[in-house]
Amino acid sequence: MSKTILITGASSGIGRATAKLFAENGWNVAATMRSPEEEKELKELNNLKLYKLDVTKKEDLQSIISKVEKDFSSIDVLFNNAGYGAVGAFEKSSEEEVLQQFRVNLFGVMDLTREFIPYFRNKGEGMIINTSSVVGRFTIPLYSLYCSSKWALEGFTEALEFELRQFNIKVKMIEPAAIKTDFHGRSLKVFENDSVKGYEKMEKNILSGMKKRNEKAPGPEVVAETVFKAATDGKYKLRYPTGKGASAVLFARKILPTSWFNKILLKQQS
Numbered sequence: 001m002s003k004t005i006l007i008t009g010a011s012s013g014i015g016r017a018t019a020k021l022f023a024e025n026g027w028n029v030a031a032t033m034r035s036p037e038e039e040k041e042l043k044e045l046n047n048l049k050l051y052k053l054d055v056t057k058k059e060d061l062q063s064i065i066s067k068v069e070k071d072f073s074s075i076d077v078l079f080n081n082a083g084y085g086a087v088g089a090f091e092k093s094s095e096e097e098v099l100q101q102f103r104v105n106l107f108g109v110m111d112l113t114r115e116f117i118p119y120f121r122n123k124g125e126g127m128i129i130n131t132s133s134v135v136g137r138f139t140i141p142l143y144s145l146y147c148s149s150k151w152a153l154e155g156f157t158e159a160l161e162f163e164l165r166q167f168n169i170k171v172k173m174i175e176p177a178a179i180k181t182d183f184h185g186r187s188l189k190v191f192e193n194d195s196v197k198g199y200e201k202m203e204k205n206i207l208s209g210m211k212k213r214n215e216k217a218p219g220p221e222v223v224a225e226t227v228f229k230a231a232t233d234g235k236y237k238l239r240y241p242t243g244k245g246a247s248a249v250l251f252a253r254k255i256l257p258t259s260w261f262n263k264i265l266l267k268q269q270s
């Protein structure tokens with residue numbers, strides 16, 4: 001019998017590429033998104049169904065398992081992928097911008113995971129794959145909110161792996177480097193607060209540098225392949241760096257003192 005994966009944020013980028021790859025490989029795919037009524041291409045795929053799910057809406061999260069079970073009878077893998085970047089100098093951010101970044105990138109993951117743990121325990125097996133980032137293990141200027149949401153996600157995922165292994169539930173993390181998606185377009189929310197001055201040069205260097213790097217980055221199919229590997233390798237393995245230079249930069253982060261690492265990183269950003 002075919003296995004089933006549930007994906008959040010399947011309307012674009014990594015989530016969309018992953019939905020396509022799993023469907024092509026004979027999996028059932030529950031492709032969840034905020035506006036399924038706008039989706040044209042995915043709904044044409046065999047064994048893929050669209051569901052409405054906003055990761056910040058408790059009522060969506062609480063009803064999703066039973067909806068998917070009706071169509072596919074069971075779910076084997078939860079892929080928490082939805083996310084966006086709230087960026088800019090922290091001094092410019094509002095409390096609401098901070099909360100929203102954490103609602104989507106962290107609390108949404110926690111809330112959906114809370115629905116799935118009893119479900120997987122009852123089934124006797126399951127897998128949770130969270131989408132972190134290489135910046136879940138180091139930082140970039142102007143990305144303090146995004147980085148802290150991914151650092152928190154790393155801590156959450158690592159601790160959860162300890163707890164759920166005994167129940168035959170595998171917990172994994174994908175750590176992409178720069179990937180060419182809508183992330184650096186519509187998914188990047190730059191703080192607009194013109195009353196705070198002094199960050200203009202940094203904003204010009206860092207934000208335009210990130211955009212340029214993203215243009216040259218590989219597409220989301222690279223990450224989809226890594227998610228597929230994580231879902232099928234049968235291993236209790238926690239971290240899967242993916243994308244150009246991801247393993248190398250994380251290795252450098254591990255062996256270099258933070259001050260050296262950050263000096264090299266800053267040179268590359270400007």
Ligand SMILES: NC(=O)c1ccc[n+]([C@@H]2O[C@H](COP(=O)([O-])OP(=O)(O)OC[C@H]3O[C@@H](n4cnc5c(N)ncnc54)[C@H](OP(=O)(O)O)[C@@H]3O)[C@@H](O)[C@H]2O)c1
Binds near residue numbers: 012015082133177
């Ligand atoms: N691209 C990169 O360079 C990169 C690198 C490392 C990690 N990542 C991570 O990869 C994940 C996917 O990003 P991407 O690059 O594929 O960007 P993307 O193409 O912009 O996709 C982001 C997805 O998240 C969804 N989303 C945003 N807020 C949501 C909410 N409240 N509820 C449900 N879905 C929501 C978006 O849905 P809508 O269509 O409704 O807006 C969209 O489907 C994110 O977690 C991101 O942090 C990306």
